[in-house]
Amino acid sequence: MSGKDSLKTLSTLDVKGKTFHYYSLPKAEEALGDISKLPASMKVLLENLLRNEDGETVTKDDLKAMVDWSKKKKIDREIQYRPARVLMQDFTGVPGIVDLAAMRDAVAKAGHDPEVINPLSPVDLVIDHSVMVDKYATEGAFKENVRMEMERNKERYEFLKWGQGAFENFRVVPPGTGICHQVNLEYLGKSVWTKEEDGKTFAYPDTLVGTDSHTTMINGIGVLGWGVGGIEAEAAMLGQPVSMLIPEVVGFRMTGALKEGVTATDLVLTVTQMLREKGVVGKFVEFYGPGLDNLPLADRATISNMSPEYGATCGFFPVDDETLRYFRLSGRDEETIELVEKYSKAQGLWRDNDNEPEYTDTLELDLSSVTASLAGPKRPQDRVDMEQLGSNFDLILETNGKSGEKDKEVQVKGKDYSLSHGDVVIAAITSCTNTSNPSVMMAAGLVAKKAVEKGLVRKPWVKSSLAPGSKVVTDYFEKAGLDEYLDKLGFNLVGYGCTTCIGNSGPLDDEITEAITEGDLTVSSVLSGNRNFEGRVHPEVKANWLASPPLVVAYALSGTTRTDLSKDPLGKDSDGNDVFLKDIWPSSSEIAEAVKMVDNEMFGKEYGEVFEGDEEWQSISVAEGNTYNWQDDSTYVKNPPFFEGIDKPLQAPSDIKDANVLAVFADSITTDHISPAGSIKPDSPAGKYLQENGVEIKDFNSYGSRRGNHEVMMRGTFANIRIKNQMLDDVEGGYTKYIPTGEQMAIYDAAMKYMENDTPLVVLAGKEYGTGSSRDWAAKGTTLLGVKAVLAESYERIHRSNLVGMGVLPLQFAEGEGVKEHKLTGEEQISILGLDENLKPGQMLKVVAKRKDGSEVEFEVKCRIDTGNEMSYYKSGGILHYVLRGMLK
Known part of the structure; x- marks a missing residue:
């Protein structure tokens, strides 16, 4: 361990005859002061600093700041946090490993040993984002979808297998195993991590960062983790600490218990x-209170999973008896379970209703009030x-001018x-959020069983699918005898992966697409996911509703979202009588009885050979080499241009002068708007590039699957079909006005024209810019288009740091100011003044916008480079440049 232990806190624990060394928080308290009321999540941060105190990156003053x-309950201080491990999924993982491979090339080119580029922390990559719902509602859907997945993604999978052999500390969970967050929850996560060093075994909190925003799901078992x-x-893999400000912690107190018929999804x-209304962006949320005694671990994980949706960095549940029960159920060994209990109690990390922590702010929910x-x-x-x-749907029609x-x-x-209008064309039981939760999954199976017994059938226009997050779900459905009823309603297994929630919903039947287009219909999807941003689930589906798995089944039976299922019938039974939701909704006791079918043998069986993969995976052969x-000729994996010129001297930041505006956006532009993961349109710049390179339209795959190819991804930047550039009137999609000529063209094409003339670019935006997934290509694509700065009213946490990480300057309008207030149209030339080697985090900078008539408007913006570390990254041209330059020294 790197800690100096200047506070003499090193202690030992005995577990089953084995000695574990750890850095004791109670001993630190003797030297630092009272920390008894510190939230558990903050104690995890304090332990991390205590263990890594080295007098340079972590000092005694950092420890005192936590006290x-x-x-x-609030302090403005930057700390250097070192998570124990890193989790990746393949959409975000492939470009990450591509970057490491490119860094090895750059190191070799500079005459050094390429093997200096290696993960220093354990990295697990789970292939879960590539399977698509091509086939559905048939017995062979799973097999056929997996076959097509392997066929489409062969190049990517060959690359990942090369990486598994070339890099140390890097494991790959093959396709067809499960969703990364569910695999993390059910198998990888330990609550207490261990490491052998100098003949001793050290124990410390299991912590991680993940390349998917829903990494927060692991907070449900007391593991501090979030998406980056x-x-x-x-950078974390390569030994760089995560630079962060000490967060505020909002306490969410729960009392009571859920009512009969109410689910974890509700x-x-x-x-x-509640938390979005409260405002918790950039803050930790920690759950506490007696209501947690009535909340199974799977329900906690469901809540933690959706931290990005309520905007928090994490949604943390401290360790308690329920955590240990879940560990036994999911097949963790007894030594791990005893260590978790003893360590958590010794460190004051154990949840105790009689000793509630104190928080920056709190809110409370009586679980019995949930509907x-x-x-x-x-x-x-x-x-x-x-x-x-x-009635809500009718309001949507009115808002869109379709009330008639x-x-x-x-x-x-x-x-x-x-x-x-309102008909359900997609009903998907999918995503990490709910498919990890046996109670809502069993409820879906029971709804299906009762529906089939009544003679109900799925409406024929509904594309239905079941994509569990792990094979364990299939095991317990089969044991409970519910799989056959789901199959009868068309909820056949389509794959183990994110599918519909990530935009891999696959094509609708041609005649359905034709009818939607012909009537300009606003149709619906209902999915048990966590994301429903416009254009994400399916390009033809404008209204997307998140719901519990049993409700997904119910809406597939009803076939429409323009209904009140509390009183409108779902359909008719075999005798012609109306059947209502209450007639097929299972009781809590029925669900509990079904959940008893889940046992630890299922977990042992499915995770026994988790890294092996099927025959197709095993048959992939790759060349060895460092x-x-x-x-x-690859259209999937290309050597990116990020590290060109890395051996040349650094240039100090300088003013951005006479930049053109590439696009002007309103509020809530998501990373999915900036860098879509779904389908590639044939007439888009990315579609044209693929066709020019011999790829047929049927083999386009998705943007997400092609993230290893910068040529595709930069052409796909700002290419979401639903994005609206305010520089154009009533135009949807990735278009802009090329100011020198006034022409309308694709954003990529305009960016390349500006680049030819060495014209710098800026993007203007409203509030919550970069909401959504931790999508690094949203920042990488932005920089490759020549964008030097983004001016927004506010940012989502991950995207702001990603922009800095790629050398793009994030700037924030003053409170109450923005594009409208300054009457900006996007036709101005923008200059940003005050950028030099003395630039500081949070500094105010002057913006001069020169209008077409020669008049100027001046205003100040805040530099949203928030920490000293981030400033070092920005001045180096990005975080990876900073790391690589350090290595080359």
């Missing part, structure tokens, strides 16, 4: 709405009571049914 926080961009994760949508809910149509925090969904079309019907070609043999 000062205990008194003030791939860029920041790569609870999490309520929590998400059946959905969220949508395009934001996860917009909760709607199930009873209000129909409520009864509109479009005949589906060749079918005996028509489509209307540098990658890039294939010129």
Whole structure:
């Protein structure tokens, strides 16, 4: 361990005859002062600093600052945090490993040993984002989808297998195993991590960063973890600490218990709405109170999973008896379980209702007040009571100028049914959020069973799918005898992966697409996911609703979201009688009985050979070598240009002068708007590039799968079909006005024209810029288009740090100011003044916007480089440049 232990806190624990060394918080308290009321999540941070105190990156003053926080509940101080490990999924992981491979090339080119580029922390990459719902509602859907996945992604998987052999400390969980967060929760996570060093075994809190924003799911078992961009994760892998400000911690107190018929999904949508209204962006949220005694671990994980949706860095549940129960259920060994209990109690990390911590701020929820809910149509925090969904949808039609079309019907070609506004065309039980939760999954199975027994069938226009987060789900469905009923309603297994939630919903049937287009219909998807941003689930589906798995089944039976399922029938039974949701909704006792079927043998069986993969994975052969043999004709994996000129002297920051505006955006532009993960349009710059390189349209795959190719990804930047550039009137999609000629063209094409003339670019935006997934290509693509700065009213945490990590300057308008207030149209030339080698975090900078008529407007903006470390990264051209330059020295 790197700690100096200047406070003499090194202690030991005995577990089953084995000695574990650890840095004791109670001993530190003797020297530092009272920390008894510190939130558990903050104690984890304090232990991290205590263990890594080296007098340079972590000092005794950092430790004292944590104690000062205990008194003030808020303190403005930067700390260097070192997570124990890194988690990746393949969409974000492939570009991360591509960058490491490119760094090895750069090191070799500079005459050094390329093997200096190696993960120093354990890294697990789970391939879970690539399977698509091509086939559905048939017995062979799973097998066929997996076959197509392997066929489409062969180049990517060959690259990852090379990486597994070339890099140390790097493991790959093959496709068809599960979703990274569920694998993390059920297998990888330990709550207490251990490491052998100098003949001793050290124990310390399990902590991590992940290249997916829903890494926070692991907070459910008392593991502090959150999503970062791939860029920041790569730096953490290479030994760089995560630079962060000591956070505020909002306490969320729970009392009571959920009512009969209310699910964990209903609870999490309520929590998400409450916390978004509270405002917790950049803060920790920690759950406490007696209500946790009634909250199974899977429900806690569901709430933790959706931290990005309520905007918090993490949603932390301290370790308690329920954590240990879950560990036994999921097959963790007894030594691990005893260590977790003893360590947590010794360190004051054990949850205790009689000794509640003190927080920066608090809010409270009586669990019995939660009602059946959905969220949508395009934001996860917009909760709607199930009873209000129909009227809410009518309001959407009115808002979109379609109030006179409520009864509109479009005949589906060749079918005996028509489509209307609000009809459900996708019903998907999918995503990490809910498929890790046996109670809501068993509830879905029971709804299916009762529906089949009543003679109900799925409406024929609904594309239905079941994509669990791990194979354990399949095991318990089969044991409970519920799989056959789900199959009968078309919820056949389609794959183990994110599928619909990440935009891999696959194509709708041609005749359905035709009817939607012909009638300009606003149709719905209902999914048990966590993300429903516009254009994400499917390009033709404008209204997307998050719901519990049993409600997904119910809406597949109903076929429409313009209904009140509390009183409108789902359909008719075999005798022609109306059947209502209450007739097929299982009781809490029925669900509990089904959940008893889940046992630790299932976990042992499915995770026994978690890194092995199927025959197809095992048959992939790759060339060995410590540098990658890039294939010129590959359209999946290319050597990126990020490290060109790394051996040349650094240039100090300088003023950005006479920049053109590439685009002007309104509020809530997501990373999915900036860098979509879904389908590639044939007439888009990325689609044209692929066709020019011999790729047929049917083999385009998705943007997400092609993140290893910068040529595709820079062409896909700002290319979401639903993005709206305010420089153009009533135009959707990735277009802009090229100011020198006034032409409308694709944003990529305009950026390349500006680049030819050495014209710097800026992007203007509103509030919450970069909301959503921790998508590093949203920052990488921005920099490759020649954007030097983004001016926004506010930022989501991860995207702001990603911009800095790629050398793009994030600037924030003063409170109450923005594009409208300064009457900016995007046709101005923008100069940003005050950029030099003395630039400081949070500094105010002057912006001069020169209008077409020659007049000027001046205003000040805040430099949103927030920490000293971030400033070092920015001045080096980005975080990876900073690391690489340090190594080359």
